[in-house]
Amino acid sequence: MSMEAFKENPWKESHPAYEKKTFFHIRPAPEFATAEVVVSSLYRACGFETLAEKDVPAAGREFAKDSQAPRIHERSGTKIDMETWRVVLNGVLESPKQPNQSSKRFLQMCPLVPDVALYSGSARLAGNSWNPGQLIQRMIGYGSENYQQAQNLWQKLYEALGISGTDDIWARWLHQEFGLRRRNGAEWKISHLPDEGGLPLQEKSRLNFPARQFVRDLEGVIQAKPFMTRRQWVSLLEAQLRLGSVAHVLWLCDVNYQVWQAIRRALHADDYPSAEEVGNRLISCTGHYLTYGNPAVPIIRDYASRYLVARIGINAVLWQLQVMGVEIKSLESCEELSGLLRKVGEKRNQLLAAGLEATVTELQEGEKNARAIACKKGIGSNLVEFARHVLGQRQTANEILRGYDQGYILRKKAEYSSAPWIVSMGPVSILALVHCCLRDAAGPRSIQKLCQHLAAYGIRVDRDNVTTGDLGRKLRMLGLVLDSPDAESGMLLVPPFDGTLKTQSA
Amino acid sequence: MNPLVLQIAMAVRERTATKVRSLPGTAAELRTVFHGPPIEFLELVFQELVKDGGVKVEAANGQSVIVPILLHSESATEYPQVGHSGVCAGVHLNDFRNQPGCPKFVALVAPGNHPSLALTIESASDSFGLDVRSNSGNATIEDWWNDDFIQSLVNGALDRFAISKETDREQARQMIQRSVHAADEAERHGVSRIGAWRILSRIYCIPGNAKVCPLLSLACGFPTTDDGELAMKDQYEVLQRLASHLEENGITKGLEELKEEAEPADIEALDAFSVHLHAICDIPTTFARAASYFYSPCRGDDLASPPKWWMHLTLERWVELLEEERRPEGALRIECTNFIFPPFKGGHSVVHREVDLLVSAPEDQAEPVQAVLIRPPFLIWSKVLRSFMGLVCQTALAYSSIISFSWSFSTTSPVPPCWQLPCVAPPSCWPSEPDHPSSRPDALAPPPPDSFLMLHYSPCQNHGTIQYFTEDELILSPYSRPMFHIVALNSVA
Numbered sequence: 001m002s003m004e005a006f007k008e009n010p011w012k013e014s015h016p017a018y019e020k021k022t023f024f025h026i027r028p029a030p031e032f033a034t035a036e037v038v039v040s041s042l043y044r045a046c047g048f049e050t051l052a053e054k055d056v057p058a059a060g061r062e063f064a065k066d067s068q069a070p071r072i073h074e075r076s077g078t079k080i081d082m083e084t085w086r087v088v089l090n091g092v093l094e095s096p097k098q099p100n101q102s103s104k105r106f107l108q109m110c111p112l113v114p115d116v117a118l119y120s121g122s123a124r125l126a127g128n129s130w131n132p133g134q135l136i137q138r139m140i141g142y143g144s145e146n147y148q149q150a151q152n153l154w155q156k157l158y159e160a161l162g163i164s165g166t167d168d169i170w171a172r173w174l175h176q177e178f179g180l181r182r183r184n185g186a187e188w189k190i191s192h193l194p195d196e197g198g199l200p201l202q203e204k205s206r207l208n209f210p211a212r213q214f215v216r217d218l219e220g221v222i223q224a225k226p227f228m229t230r231r232q233w234v235s236l237l238e239a240q241l242r243l244g245s246v247a248h249v250l251w252l253c254d255v256n257y258q259v260w261q262a263i264r265r266a267l268h269a270d271d272y273p274s275a276e277e278v279g280n281r282l283i284s285c286t287g288h289y290l291t292y293g294n295p296a297v298p299i300i301r302d303y304a305s306r307y308l309v310a311r312i313g314i315n316a317v318l319w320q321l322q323v324m325g326v327e328i329k330s331l332e333s334c335e336e337l338s339g340l341l342r343k344v345g346e347k348r349n350q351l352l353a354a355g356l357e358a359t360v361t362e363l364q365e366g367e368k369n370a371r372a373i374a375c376k377k378g379i380g381s382n383l384v385e386f387a388r389h390v391l392g393q394r395q396t397a398n399e400i401l402r403g404y405d406q407g408y409i410l411r412k413k414a415e416y417s418s419a420p421w422i423v424s425m426g427p428v429s430i431l432a433l434v435h436c437c438l439r440d441a442a443g444p445r446s447i448q449k450l451c452q453h454l455a456a457y458g459i460r461v462d463r464d465n466v467t468t469g470d471l472g473r474k475l476r477m478l479g480l481v482l483d484s485p486d487a488e489s490g491m492l493l494v495p496p497f498d499g500t501l502k503t504q505s506a
Numbered sequence: 507m508n509p510l511v512l513q514i515a516m517a518v519r520e521r522t523a524t525k526v527r528s529l530p531g532t533a534a535e536l537r538t539v540f541h542g543p544p545i546e547f548l549e550l551v552f553q554e555l556v557k558d559g560g561v562k563v564e565a566a567n568g569q570s571v572i573v574p575i576l577l578h579s580e581s582a583t584e585y586p587q588v589g590h591s592g593v594c595a596g597v598h599l600n601d602f603r604n605q606p607g608c609p610k611f612v613a614l615v616a617p618g619n620h621p622s623l624a625l626t627i628e629s630a631s632d633s634f635g636l637d638v639r640s641n642s643g644n645a646t647i648e649d650w651w652n653d654d655f656i657q658s659l660v661n662g663a664l665d666r667f668a669i670s671k672e673t674d675r676e677q678a679r680q681m682i683q684r685s686v687h688a689a690d691e692a693e694r695h696g697v698s699r700i701g702a703w704r705i706l707s708r709i710y711c712i713p714g715n716a717k718v719c720p721l722l723s724l725a726c727g728f729p730t731t732d733d734g735e736l737a738m739k740d741q742y743e744v745l746q747r748l749a750s751h752l753e754e755n756g757i758t759k760g761l762e763e764l765k766e767e768a769e770p771a772d773i774e775a776l777d778a779f780s781v782h783l784h785a786i787c788d789i790p791t792t793f794a795r796a797a798s799y800f801y802s803p804c805r806g807d808d809l810a811s812p813p814k815w816w817m818h819l820t821l822e823r824w825v826e827l828l829e830e831e832r833r834p835e836g837a838l839r840i841e842c843t844n845f846i847f848p849p850f851k852g853g854h855s856v857v858h859r860e861v862d863l864l865v866s867a868p869e870d871q872a873e874p875v876q877a878v879l880i881r882p883p884f885l886i887w888s889k890v891l892r893s894f895m896g897l898v899c900q901t902a903l904a905y906s907s908i909i910s911f912s913w914s915f916s917t918t919s920p921v922p923p924c925w926q927l928p929c930v931a932p933p934s935c936w937p938s939e940p941d942h943p944s945s946r947p948d949a950l951a952p953p954p955p956d957s958f959l960m961l962h963y964s965p966c967q968n969h970g971t972i973q974y975f976t977e978d979e980l981i982l983s984p985y986s987r988p989m990f991h992i993v994a995l996n997s998v999a
Contacts, residue, residue, distance in 0.1 A: 293644040294695040298795050305791035365756020374753040374791050422646075462618050462643025462697060469644045 003319040010363050011372065011379060015318035021330035023198040024255040027138065029379060030386035031130045033123045035238045035407065036095055038132040038245060038390060040111040040121020045133025046158050047114055049191035053129040056122035059184060060107040063119040064089070066181065076180040085177070096396040096404050112234055113163055113171055114188050115178030136241060139248050142198035143215030145205065153219060154193040160222045162188060171230035200333045209285045210251050213456035214244035217436035224435055227497040239407035239429040240436070246387045247457040250289045250300070253307035258282040259337065260310030263317055266344040267351065273341065278334040289458035293470060295420040296410050297388055301375045304383040308373045309364055316360045317344060317351070324350055392421050423459060424470050427478055431496050434480045438495045447481065447491045467491060507554060508807055510710040511547060513662055515554040519561050521634050522573050522612055526563040535609040536573065541635040544698035545579065545616045547707070552577040552614055556591040561612065576602065576613045617641040618697030643697035647690035650699060651683060659706055666714045677738040678722055682709060684742055685726035685798050692796035701799060704807055711809040724812050727802025731821045744824045745801060749794040751828060757783055757790055764827045771818060772827065778815035
């Protein structure tokens, strides 16, 4: 690999330090996925490690075929008749097809129990799919204080995703029936969690970024499992994964851009931030990515575009430094990032003399890359697809099932097909959010805390407008707030699942 | 003082005076909150209002009353005495509300900056200016634009202009609206909407006797017109075309391309525009999202005199520079040879049943040209593509968001000069449809055998489409479904 190879194909030939030893490189590269695909893929990443994403569609086709073969049905030892099982697969468990899938015949099921993930829920129906489960895996590593904590959470997640005696009868029955028909020797067994902590522990503790909040909230969602049915819990988990995964990707896009801006500043002025300043100014998530009630996709496209520009720029600098004999081995901490900026400053004249800026412009604006940077194709387009489909409410081919997805973060502003996607959370997302927000609170919490919680994921809500806006209306509808006109602090949040606990014990 | 500030101050004075005069006596209470512009403007409004110590009102009985003005600022550490104007934090506003000795005041509150006011001050007072919901962080720019107070300010500005025709007035309103939307996009729907307020401020700086188009276009961030008449639709569209051109080619290269056949004066202006754009926006996608915001040479509260490049690059100059027929050097030449109607500028070639395309390499091209034929995944024209591949195919990239095939040819290679694309069904060996979100919901069957085809090729963008339709559709909806795209991969000069 060399500078020339990078110039030839900047998306494939990243600098080794950027590719393998950088905490802000987006790995795995997100592509199209739906929320259910993320959950299914997480099942596989957590407990069916041996099953590759690309093998899922074929396994699904085989499974669907087997479910219609009387001999195989009898051999399984099940006590239900074949027609009933067929209705379970194609009716009860079926996840609605999207408008562009209406004519396709394939098994698409709600990921209610782990075995469902063996046969459905891959990002693509053919070819190599990317692995959203690995993205969640990495997020857990990033957000945890240390590897031990990450492993503990991974273990808890594995146990919660699995089916045990505490799960409801419907889940246990499904688990049993799927178990009788399990193919290809798959075994539900916890997979190894790679030690990918992102940043060093001492730096991580003083930074704020979405994965840290996500890890706390994931633990909260796991804790809520006993208070609801399996279906409700999976929806809750799905809502949390949606918000967390997209916020994480947008944060990484932003960090890339901030790093590139810092490099540009170092190229033109003596501006070398210390490791602490790098953490506070470049890495910590201080602003917001999306605004409640406003269109989201153009902003997501903007972030993706900036990421691509930054990725080319950072790699060009790393390759050029290598040509000049300065080897950057890793960028895994704020300290190392600060070191890179210092080196860029020291070598400023040589870098500029070597035509670095012209090279970057050439790469960013070449015919091959301009459309990619404009998110019309390639990585940028995939990033936008990922965020839009994971956050957006599922569009269904069957109009009757349009309310299937209630854990969305984005919804269409109006009925017409080209209506913009605006930030407006669905009831399940709001339940998940309020639960997580109140989980570690000793006393009452007002909606201010809810706004701060959303801000940790980069979504801005105007607190003073919650009472009259869409969020306030939904909070009231779900019984999640106490309106207190006399209280100076306004609305108080009501824990959604503690009441359930009391009812059950009573 | 900024005319917008004076206008807002006048609105506050008039409203306060009306309210005071309607009170039963001078001792009656009037606690009111004005929801207005961001703090940058609100401070100026405050300074204007407190010139006389507050709003001075002559009551019906001849007595005069001074209503103190309180500017809300959470960073304020001190607060004025009861009954006096000044800057104070929210907690002090609450104190004033509770003071019997302070029966009247007008509080000025900036957008999204009314913590602890919503349920306290407002429940014991009335409010005016913007609706608090339109001025909040969760309101959309449409809510803000449609607010009565904003509309009254826009109407106030339009009334000042020397516009006689109603259509011109409507165009001016649309231009302001587009510009405000772009500012909101660029600022990512920030709660203060400072960009939108700055546009209002700039349009208030336009002298009433001046010709409207150039100055309004300057204030709103559009290119002006040669004849000085508003042409909002064209002005907007040309910016969109520029944005999409820069998105396709990048800012530097896109502008370089425009300079290729430009005159020296154009080149100079384009160079200056390039400097302007690079200084404020380094990502073409960002420019495309809010073109007028970034195009505008004026970004402050006042209407500065326009730079040379803005005066030179008028609507007409941009139209000429962005002319589609200006085929870039090194572009593939694609022509339809069996059209039914002769092609016309900006129109489509229509053929019957099949299309004969003449694809030729750029002039003076010795090296092989790499080109790509892109088939959207929902289309099945495989046999045609395979016949291409049989000839000169190099690689096939299946299952990407678009399926593409690359081949190379040169003017000297033995490739037939004309490729026929008949309407055929796909062979069974063709891979199944990939599952991809870009797949259209209405996945198409092969075109009916007696269908018409329509070719549109834009040499400037190296991009062409062929659409098919039946005879009925030809009459009803000729712009139906794109069949495939032909894109030149490399521009070889």
